[in-house]
Amino acid sequence: MKTLQTFVLATLLAALPIAVAAEDGDVTPNTTEGSIEFGGLFSDVDGSPDMAAEYLTTNEGPVGAFKLKTDQDWGALDLKFKYVAQDQNVGHLNFDIKRMVRSHNTYTKMPHRLGHDPMTALTSVSRNGKVVRNTDMSPNQDYVMNYAVFEDRTELQFPGFRPLTLAVGFREQVRNGHTQAFTTSHCDSCHIKSQSHQRDQETTDGSLEAAVAWKSGVIRARYNNRKLRESLPSVTGTFDKNLHPELQVPVFDNRMQYDSDVGVVPVDLKPEINKDTTRLDFRWASKNGFAVTANGVWSETENRGTGNTADYSGYVVTAAKRFGNHLRLRWNGKVYQTETNSVYIDTIERVSPAGPQAGTTYYDIYGKNYDHTRYSVLNRDGLKSRLDASYRFGRKLGTLRGVWDYEVIDREYYEVAPGKKETTSNILGVSYRMRPAKGLRFDAEFKHGDVTNAFMAVDATCSTLVSSRYTNPWNPETPQYDDQHATRIGDTTASASSWNKAVLALGYTFGQSTLTGRYVYWDGSNSDGDLTDWSKNRQTATITFWSPGGSSWDWYLGWAYQDMSLDAPTCVPVFDG
Amino acid sequence: MGGQDGYSRNVLNYNEESNNIMAGIKIRPGDRWDIGLNLAYTAAEGGLAPFELSADDYVAVTPSMSFDFSKSNTYSTIDVTRFNFDAMFKYKFTEDLWMRLWYKVVDFDDEDPYLYDTTGMVQWATITAGWNF
Numbered sequence: 001m002k003t004l005q006t007f008v009l010a011t012l013l014a015a016l017p018i019a020v021a022a023e024d025g026d027v028t029p030n031t032t033e034g035s036i037e038f039g040g041l042f043s044d045v046d047g048s049p050d051m052a053a054e055y056l057t058t059n060e061g062p063v064g065a066f067k068l069k070t071d072q073d074w075g076a077l078d079l080k081f082k083y084v085a086q087d088q089n090v091g092h093l094n095f096d097i098k099r100m101v102r103s104h105n106t107y108t109k110m111p112h113r114l115g116h117d118p119m120t121a122l123t124s125v126s127r128n129g130k131v132v133r134n135t136d137m138s139p140n141q142d143y144v145m146n147y148a149v150f151e152d153r154t155e156l157q158f159p160g161f162r163p164l165t166l167a168v169g170f171r172e173q174v175r176n177g178h179t180q181a182f183t184t185s186h187c188d189s190c191h192i193k194s195q196s197h198q199r200d201q202e203t204t205d206g207s208l209e210a211a212v213a214w215k216s217g218v219i220r221a222r223y224n225n226r227k228l229r230e231s232l233p234s235v236t237g238t239f240d241k242n243l244h245p246e247l248q249v250p251v252f253d254n255r256m257q258y259d260s261d262v263g264v265v266p267v268d269l270k271p272e273i274n275k276d277t278t279r280l281d282f283r284w285a286s287k288n289g290f291a292v293t294a295n296g297v298w299s300e301t302e303n304r305g306t307g308n309t310a311d312y313s314g315y316v317v318t319a320a321k322r323f324g325n326h327l328r329l330r331w332n333g334k335v336y337q338t339e340t341n342s343v344y345i346d347t348i349e350r351v352s353p354a355g356p357q358a359g360t361t362y363y364d365i366y367g368k369n370y371d372h373t374r375y376s377v378l379n380r381d382g383l384k385s386r387l388d389a390s391y392r393f394g395r396k397l398g399t400l401r402g403v404w405d406y407e408v409i410d411r412e413y414y415e416v417a418p419g420k421k422e423t424t425s426n427i428l429g430v431s432y433r434m435r436p437a438k439g440l441r442f443d444a445e446f447k448h449g450d451v452t453n454a455f456m457a458v459d460a461t462c463s464t465l466v467s468s469r470y471t472n473p474w475n476p477e478t479p480q481y482d483d484q485h486a487t488r489i490g491d492t493t494a495s496a497s498s499w500n501k502a503v504l505a506l507g508y509t510f511g512q513s514t515l516t517g518r519y520v521y522w523d524g525s526n527s528d529g530d531l532t533d534w535s536k537n538r539q540t541a542t543i544t545f546w547s548p549g550g551s552s553w554d555w556y557l558g559w560a561y562q563d564m565s566l567d568a569p570t571c572v573p574v575f576d577g
Numbered sequence: 578m579g580g581q582d583g584y585s586r587n588v589l590n591y592n593e594e595s596n597n598i599m600a601g602i603k604i605r606p607g608d609r610w611d612i613g614l615n616l617a618y619t620a621a622e623g624g625l626a627p628f629e630l631s632a633d634d635y636v637a638v639t640p641s642m643s644f645d646f647s648k649s650n651t652y653s654t655i656d657v658t659r660f661n662f663d664a665m666f667k668y669k670f671t672e673d674l675w676m677r678l679w680y681k682v683v684d685f686d687d688e689d690p691y692l693y694d695t696t697g698m699v700q701w702a703t704i705t706a707g708w709n710f
Contacts (some may be wrong), residue, residue: 019685032710033709035710036708037706037707038705038706038707039705040705041701041702041703042701042702043699043700043701043702044699045697045698046694046695046697047696047697047698048685048694048695049697049699050686050695051657051687051695052659052683052684052697052699053683053697053699056699056701058699063705064702064705065705065707115692115693118692118693120692120693121652170614314595317645376672450611462586463581463583464584465583466582467580467581468580479580479581490586533588549602552604552605552606553602553604553605554602555600555601555602555603556599557598557599557600558604559596559597559599560597560599561591561596562594563592563593564592564594565591565592566591567588567589567590568589568591569587569588570584570589571585571586572585572586573581573583573584574581574582574583574585574632575580575581575582576580576581576639
């Protein structure tokens with residue numbers, strides 16, 4: 001509702017120049033046109049609307065639409081608003097006043113049905129009585145989030161100093177409704193609880209921008225402030241008491257940091273975010289076909305709950321030069337850095353109240369202490385480069401283009417191969433576009449990618465541990481999770497170390513009809529790591545035909561096809577007990 | 578008994594395929610009528626090939642710990658179809674006064690439910706009158 005109020009306010013403000021101009025009496029009306037539409041919406045739902053109407057209203061009631069477009073001496077205004085239902089409407093408002101004030105505003109509202117997981121997959125009983133069970137505390141709740149966004153950009157340009165353009169931007173995104181919140185209690189058995197979490201999230205962006213342009217270039221500075229707020233950031237819950245899964249007695253307290261003893265606690269906590277972004281852009285073009293652009297971006301993102309921050313700085317330079325009418329060269333380079341602070345998570349060392357390990361902590365029994373400092377895998381220095389050369393043979397013979405993409409990601413902490421934190425990728429591509437005959441267009445493209453140390457989790461699976469059999473779970477010699485982790489030998493990935501892509505496209509226009517076809521083939525694999533064996537193959541094809549038919553009708557027909565095959569290994573430890 | 582006896586490994590194969598056809602026509606049979614019809618049909622399937630994750634040596638000596646993955650590949654199978662149709666009829670009483678009828682139906686068929694059955698059909702209809710100025 002608040003977003004809608006903002007839109008209405010902007011509409012009223014936009015009407016001001018009309019009123020002012022009318023009072024001035026110096027307006028010569030030129031053109032004004034518009035329409036008003038009013039009626040009713042009827043709907044019927046049979047079964048679940050979650051997929052059939054995932055982003056559409058199922059409400060009934062009045063509908064209305066209003067359009068107004070006017071060009072006057074004072075400027076122009078274009079307003080359009082359509083009300084479908086309380087949870088679905090769309091509109092825009094564009095106006096300019098003597099080219100001094102130019103404003104573009106849009107508003108969209110729609111529902112998003114999230115579905116209600118009945119958690120039937122989370123129900124099982126083992127032979128010896130271990131149980132996975134669930135409790136749905138809001139079984140009749142429909143999980144729907146209503147999404148509304150208002151965006152405004154208004155530019156000011158002063159008659160006395162045309163090179164200067166000032167701009168303000170405002171964006172407000174509201175998401176409210178209910179989401180399904182899950183909590184898991186462990187050790188007594190796996191008990192998954194679900195409850196409704198009422199949400200009221202608001203993300204606002206405010207920006208200021210100044211640009212100075214001259215004949216051959218422009219320099220622009222922009223600052224943006226973003227705030228994400230949650231009026232209801234969490235719900236409350238109580239975890240189950242830690243119990244032995246079969247005996248149902250509290251003998252494992254020293255294996256969990258907390259349980260029901262902490263009482264009611266906030267759960268499903270959503271973070272609130274502040275983000276500041278500053279950007280500088282520069283563009284310059286010479287008369288002899290040489291052009292250069294450069295920009296820098298600096299941002300800081302802060303989690304208001306934890307105080308954790310993520311900093312980003314990036315710089316981009318692009319240079320392009322045309323040599324005669326045939327050859328064109330373009331280079332684009334980017335360097336960037338991201339840095340997120342490390343976090344130390346202190347653990348609660350509890351004492352078991354009963355059983356063979358009564359009065360002892362986990363450390364007392366196993367003598368193991370772990371480093372709970374968490375380092376960001378996103379911390380990195382990056383470099384990207386793209387060299388692009390094209391040669392135009394002629395109108396019929398077409399244009400040949402070559403591309404070389406080079407990228408290096410140098411991570412601060414995360415290893416993507418034993419002892420290696422750097423990923424280097426080279427992509428070579430060649431494409432050819434021609435128009436061999438009137439109405440006929442042909443495009444072909446081939447790319448090959450080669451990646452050294454593609455993103456991978458090293459020693460993440462396939463534990464080779466072979467242990468003795470232990471009949472007593474309190475035996476301090478029983479292997480622990482870190483023993484199992486330390487003996488893993490398999491690397492996992494979902495990134496190709498080598499891939500090929502081919503694209504073929506045809507377009508044929510005859511009379512006023514158009515036939516287009518496009519086929520894309522992608523094939524990649526990664527066997528660089530131990531036991532990796534990852535591969536993916538994807539094909540897509542589209543054919544569309546459009547024809548005006550006759551003077552009183554037109555029609556179209558289309559077909560789209562997609563096929564994907566993925567191979568990825570899985571490893572499960574063979575456990576007894 | 579409790580302990581670990583190494584691991585079992587398989588390369589899983591996942592395949593998905595979708596086909597989508599769409600067609601539409603706009604007709605202006607006279608000065609007073611505007612008619613538009615649009616149709617789209619999508620069929621999509623995705624799923625894992627069967628896998629065993631067998632640990633024959635282990636099961637041979639520990640028969641009570643035998644396990645069966647013969648149906649596990651089917652748990653995440655996707656098999657859906659979606660039919661969309663909408664029709665619009667606009668009649669102009671005069672150049673500036675008109676009436677519009679709009680109808681839309683989406684029929685989603687979830688042949689192999691994953692978390693729950695999302696099969697459903699929704700129909701919408703609007704009747705509106707409009708004035709151009």
